[in-house]
Amino acid sequence: MRLPRIGDLLSARRRTxxxxxxxxxxxxxxxxxxxxxxxxxxxxISNQTLDRxxxxxxxxxxxxxxxxxxxxxxxxxxxPGHSIQALAMRVQTExxxxxxxxxxxxxIRYSHPNPExxxxxxxxxxxxxxxxxxxxxxxxxxGASVNAKAPIRAADGTVxxxxxxxxxxxxxxxEVAQQIWVIAGYSLVVLLISASGSxxxxxxxxxxxxxxxxxxxxxxxxxxxxxxxGIREAMVGVDDDGRVTVINEEARRLxxxxxxxxxxxxxxxxxxxxxxxxxxxxxxxxADEVVITDDALLVVNRMPVNLAGRSIGxxxxxxxxxxxxxxxxxxxxxxxxxxxxRAQEHEYANRLHVVDGLLEMGDVNQARSFVSRISDTSRSxxxxxxxxxxxxxxxxxxxxxxxxxAEQDVLITVTEDSRLDQTSASSQSLLTIxxxxxxxxxxxxxxxxGPRVVTIQFDDADGVFIAVRDNGPGVPSHSIEKVLVDGxxxxxxxxGMRRGIGLALVSxxxxxxxxxxxxxxxxxxxxxxWLPADPHAIYLNDEDAS
Numbered sequence: 001m002r003l004p005r006i007g008d009l010l011s012a013r014r015r016t017x018x019x020x021x022x023x024x025x026x027x028x029x030x031x032x033x034x035x036x037x038x039x040x041x042x043x044x045i046s047n048q049t050l051d052r053x054x055x056x057x058x059x060x061x062x063x064x065x066x067x068x069x070x071x072x073x074x075x076x077x078x079x080p081g082h083s084i085q086a087l088a089m090r091v092q093t094e095x096x097x098x099x100x101x102x103x104x105x106x107x108i109r110y111s112h113p114n115p116e117x118x119x120x121x122x123x124x125x126x127x128x129x130x131x132x133x134x135x136x137x138x139x140x141x142x143g144a145s146v147n148a149k150a151p152i153r154a155a156d157g158t159v160x161x162x163x164x165x166x167x168x169x170x171x172x173x174x175e176v177a178q179q180i181w182v183i184a185g186y187s188l189v190v191l192l193i194s195a196s197g198s199x200x201x202x203x204x205x206x207x208x209x210x211x212x213x214x215x216x217x218x219x220x221x222x223x224x225x226x227x228x229x230g231i232r233e234a235m236v237g238v239d240d241d242g243r244v245t246v247i248n249e250e251a252r253r254l255x256x257x258x259x260x261x262x263x264x265x266x267x268x269x270x271x272x273x274x275x276x277x278x279x280x281x282x283x284x285x286x287a288d289e290v291v292i293t294d295d296a297l298l299v300v301n302r303m304p305v306n307l308a309g310r311s312i313g314x315x316x317x318x319x320x321x322x323x324x325x326x327x328x329x330x331x332x333x334x335x336x337x338x339x340x341x342r343a344q345e346h347e348y349a350n351r352l353h354v355v356d357g358l359l360e361m362g363d364v365n366q367a368r369s370f371v372s373r374i375s376d377t378s379r380s381x382x383x384x385x386x387x388x389x390x391x392x393x394x395x396x397x398x399x400x401x402x403x404x405x406a407e408q409d410v411l412i413t414v415t416e417d418s419r420l421d422q423t424s425a426s427s428q429s430l431l432t433i434x435x436x437x438x439x440x441x442x443x444x445x446x447x448x449x450g451p452r453v454v455t456i457q458f459d460d461a462d463g464v465f466i467a468v469r470d471n472g473p474g475v476p477s478h479s480i481e482k483v484l485v486d487g488x489x490x491x492x493x494x495x496g497m498r499r500g501i502g503l504a505l506v507s508x509x510x511x512x513x514x515x516x517x518x519x520x521x522x523x524x525x526x527x528x529x530w531l532p533a534d535p536h537a538i539y540l541n542d543e544d545a546s
Contacts, residue, residue: 018202021202024198024199027197028198031191031194032191035187035191036187039180039184043179046179051146054146055146055147056135056148058135058166059133059135059150060148061091062100062133062149062150062164063163064091065088065100066151066153066162066163070087071084071087071102071152071163072160075102075152075160075161076154084102084110085110087111088101088112092113098166098167099145100163101122102162102163103122103161103162103164104161105129105161105162107125109121110161128149128150128159128162129151131151133149133150134149135147135149138164138166144169145167147164147165149162149164231248231250233250233318233319234250234254234255234317234319234320235250236251236255236267236315236318237314238281239312239313240312241266242267242268242281243264243265243267244262244265244270247262250318251318254293255270257270267281275485276291276300280300280302280316282302287301292504292505292508296320297321298320299318299321300317302314302316354370355370358370385398385399385414388414388418388420388458389414389458390422391420391427391430394427394430398412401435401438401442405454408446409452410452410453410454411451412442412454413454413455414456414458415456417457417459418457418458419458419460420460420464429513432509433466433506433509433529434466437502437506437529438454438456440527441454441470441472441525444472444525448471448473452471453470455468457469463515463530463531463532464530465528465529466528466530467527467528468526468527469524469527470524470525471524472524472525473522474524474525475521480519480521483503483519484504484507506529510529510531513532514532515530515531515532516528516529517529
């Protein structure tokens with residue numbers, strides 16, 4: 001997968017509109033469409049409502065005029081005094097219709113806003129001869145109008161004429177236009193408020209997304225996924241509340257979280273109590289902290305993450321150093337053996353010089369006796385170990401440790417009552433336990449005055465019992481719990497090698513074997529390990545013990 005570069009992101013940002021602009025355009029488009037549709041519907045409904053209201057208003061005026069006694073009497077007598085025109089004009093002035101036209105049943109006008117049309121016949125037939133009121137739109141001599149017609153009845157109920165009242169549509173259109181301006185003003189205010197709101201919303205979203213555009217967020221997501229699952233280191237990301245936000249497959253494997261849904265879960269609820277959880281949750285600080293789990297030796301780093309001046313959580317990385325650390329320790333052991341062999345080379349060279357000098361002087365018997373003493377000493381040491389420690393690998397380790405310690409002026413002895421036959425315990429587990437306990441004892445005596453003595457005792461009467469003692473300062477009572485913590489050490493680390501791992505490894509082996517590890521306070525170092533004899537007691541295999 002090709003990861004996006006910064007230049008690509010900037011080019012994409014120039015080619016696309018910003019998030020704020022997109023939000024503004026979409027919100028305004030939706031609102032314009034909505035407001036326009038609403039305005040059209042409101043106008044149509046308002047026109048229908050106004051038509052009905054004007055029709056009812058005109059009908060009310062027409063019925064009122066038709067029932068006026070003066071109008072009925074004048075129409076029956078032929079209106080010799082032209083009183084109907086005067087009454088119609090008064091009604092038109094007070095009620096404000098655009099016209100009030102009174103006509104007899106033959107359609108002859110007795111009143112009209114245009115006096116010249118009085119006495120002339122209506123253009124349309126008299127509509128109220130059926131005795132009913134009529135409303136509608138009329139195309140009269142004054143123009144289109146909302147019109148209502150009411151019958152004028154004589155005393156016997158006979159229809160003798162009609163009153164036609166109209167309100168010109170220009171008046172209605174004027175009122176509709178006023179309402180449209182109100183709607184337009186309201187729509188404009190809504191659009192302005194919406195535009196302001198969209199700008200605020202866009203800025204809020206940009207602040208939450210750290211001023212990134214959608215294209216940039218998508219590119220960063222692709223990059224994050226590629227990096228997250230493309231690296232071999234384990235990585236876990238948590239937010240400020242300690243909830244898991246990202247985790248890769250290597251982290252799932254090391255933390256035994258395969259197949260579990262962990263995103264959004266508090267990290268404290270996913271891990272058992274212990275040093276590993278304390279480091280991952282930030283309760284314990286430190287860089288390159290060593291943690292020994294049941295399966296691996298991990299180097300843990302926890303880094304807080306701040307973006308744009310705000311804390312967004314932390315990233316935890318874990319490196320599986322099990323194999324590397326085992327190789328480093330093996331290399332350190334080989335280096336020690338090499339130094340011991342080098343010292344022995346000088347010692348044996350000196351001995352050969354002695355033998356050569358005795359032979360040069362012709363003292364053959366003395367030379368033979370010197371060689372015999374050297375041979376007996378080396379053979380007796382090896383035979384003594386094999387007589388008490390039967391596993392050959394463990395006997396060889398003890399012999400090497402004794403030789404290396406002797407070069408540091410430290411005497412390692414195996415007690416006379418020691419006995420260790422072949423056991424069901426893993427040989428690698430025993431080598432790890434014995435090697436680390438002896439190394440710690442020799443290190444503890446490095447800066448102490450002589451004589452410096454380390455004793456080791458074995459007993460296989462009930463399981464496997466190992467006791468290592470030295471005459472050094474020992475472990476203070478207040479540090480007994482600390483010395484078993486991963487990475488704890490009072491000495492400086494050697495180049496390329498981590499301190500504080502040996503006793504933690506021993507503790508892990510003992511715990512998984514369901515045994516015991518006892519540490520006694522000084523003066524004098526004193527460590528006792530007991531492993532059960534049950535062959536099914538969860539002993540580590542050779543790979544785990546390393």
